[in-house]
Amino acid sequence: MPQFDVAYVRSRFPALKRVIDGRPVVYLDGPGGTQTPQSVVDAVSGYLRAHNANIHGLFATSEETDAMVLAAHEAAADLLGCSWDEVSYGANMTTLTYLLSEAIARDLRSGDEIVITELDHEANRGPWLRLQERGIGVREVPVDPATCTLDWEALENLVRPGVTRVLAIGYASNAVGTVNDVARAAALARSAGALSVIDAVHYAAHGPIDVRTVDCDFLLCSAYKFFGPHVGLMYARRATTQLLEPLRLVTQEQEPPWIWETGTLNHEGLAGAGAAVDFVADLGTHHLKMAADRLPAGLHGRRRAVVAGMLAAEAYERPLAQWLRAELSDIPGVRVYGPPKGHARTSTVAFTLEGFSAGEACRALGRRGLFLWDGHFFAHRLVERLGLLAAGGLIRAGLAPYTTEGELQRLVAAVADLAKAVR
Numbered sequence: 353m354p355q356f357d358v359a360y361v362r363s364r365f366p367a368l369k370r371v372i373d374g375r376p377v378v379y380l381d382g383p384g385g386t387q388t389p390q391s392v393v394d395a396v397s398g399y400l401r402a403h404n405a406n407i408h409g410l411f412a413t414s415e416e417t418d419a420m421v422l423a424a425h426e427a428a429a430d431l432l433g434c435s436w437d438e439v440s441y442g443a444n445m446t447t448l449t450y451l452l453s454e455a456i457a458r459d460l461r462s463g464d465e466i467v468i469t470e471l472d473h474e475a476n477r478g479p480w481l482r483l484q485e486r487g488i489g490v491r492e493v494p495v496d497p498a499t500c501t502l503d504w505e506a507l508e509n510l511v512r513p514g515v516t517r518v519l520a521i522g523y524a525s526n527a528v529g530t531v532n533d534v535a536r537a538a539a540l541a542r543s544a545g546a547l548s549v550i551d552a553v554h555y556a557a558h559g560p561i562d563v564r565t566v567d568c569d570f571l572l573c574s575a576y577k578f579f580g581p582h583v584g585l586m587y588a589r590r591a592t593t594q595l596l597e598p599l600r601l602v603t604q605e606q607e608p609p610w611i612w613e614t615g616t617l618n619h620e621g622l623a624g625a626g627a628a629v630d631f632v633a634d635l636g637t638h639h640l641k642m643a644a645d646r647l648p649a650g651l652h653g654r655r656r657a658v659v660a661g662m663l664a665a666e667a668y669e670r671p672l673a674q675w676l677r678a679e680l681s682d683i684p685g686v687r688v689y690g691p692p693k694g695h696a697r698t699s700t701v702a703f704t705l706e707g708f709s710a711g712e713a714c715r716a717l718g719r720r721g722l723f724l725w726d727g728h729f730f731a732h733r734l735v736e737r738l739g740l741l742a743a744g745g746l747i748r749a750g751l752a753p754y755t756t757e758g759e760l761q762r763l764v765a766a767v768a769d770l771a772k773a774v775r
Contacts, residue, residue, distance in 0.1 A: 679764045
């Protein structure tokens with residue numbers, strides 16, 4: 353099997369040259385935001401340097417901005433597997449979800465219910481929980497703390513025809529990496545006459561997305577989780593958008609995708625988001641032989657390259673994450689959290705270290721040039737159910753296509769040293 357060319361990938365990221373205390377920095381903070389390749393940096397700065405203008409003007413830079421904005425929507429469509437006019441940009445996923453919840457809430461009545469999960473990031477919980485103020489019921493699918501997986505029997509019982517109006521569920525847990533069967537969830541929602549809302553912020557950096565196959569109504573993600581700048585994206589099924597009344601100005605364009613895009617967009621962010629998709633496509637073109645046997649039939653052009661890039665990165669990261677989980681589990685005082693063997697999961701590894709709060713451990717690791725996250729990562733309900741809030745939450749290491757085996761060996765050695773210090 354052709355090998356993943358991690359040296360090629362790393363050559364694209366200027367941040368990887370950083371050194372702390374004589375040692376190269378190891379960026380394992382990807383679930384909070386990946387590093388950006390030079391091509392994305394160039395796209396953002398290039399737009400601001402040479403094309404900066406507002407849209408729909410009758411002069412060169414405005415016309416160039418119009419073209420770039422359209423190109424950014426086309427790139428996002430190739431990432432998600434939809435039409436360009438079904439992808440809208442916004443400040444971030446959270447803001448877009450609030451906008452979406454307000455649009456849906458216009459048609460809800462007291463007694464209607466929304467189903468959310470205990471596994472989700474707060475961005476796919478808070479906007480729906482807020483609707484309780486209007487008499488809308490919110491039911492929560494419980495998570496099993498022992499396995500960090502959802503109770504699907506409970507989910508099926510909570511989604512009720514004629515009562516449930518929305519099922520909001522995450523594609524993957526940003527805290528522990530659990531991947532959910534979102535196609536199954538979307539089908540369940542549809543059978544009950546409910547809308548499905550998928551939070552794909554974490555998953556978007558770890559596997560290919562096809563909204564047609566998932567068959568959801570809405571799917572949201574953020575470009576900064578897959579090598580881009582800080583902008584959010586939302587897929588909105590065109591037929592579903594036509595049933596809703598999003599918050600908008602009378603002067604705003606009234607057709608998708610513009611109907612969801614309030615105010616002036618972050619144009620330089622859109623330029624970078626398009627470049628981020630192109631980077632993933634380049635990753636796929638470079639590793640096409642590695643992903644060829646897993647590529648779905650019928651894909652063409654950039655969409656085919658994007659899917660190949662995600663498949664190649666996933667195939668590279670998965671065994672590294674398995675190795676890291678096994679090595680950490682062998683260190684006395686370390687407990688690794690996540691779904692059981694055989695359950696789909698991303699290359700995100702969450703753990704605790706006896707004798708250290710998550711913050712203390714991450715600070716000590718950070719001084720060694722190892723960048724990891726600590727806390728609840730806005731998966732507040734999950735970490736609460738795990739009983740870890742008072743102890744500072746989890747330590748989280750997130751792998752990316754630029755992560756190397758040697759970097760993970762450094763992490764394991766450093767955690768082992770910390771463990772010895774308290775024994």
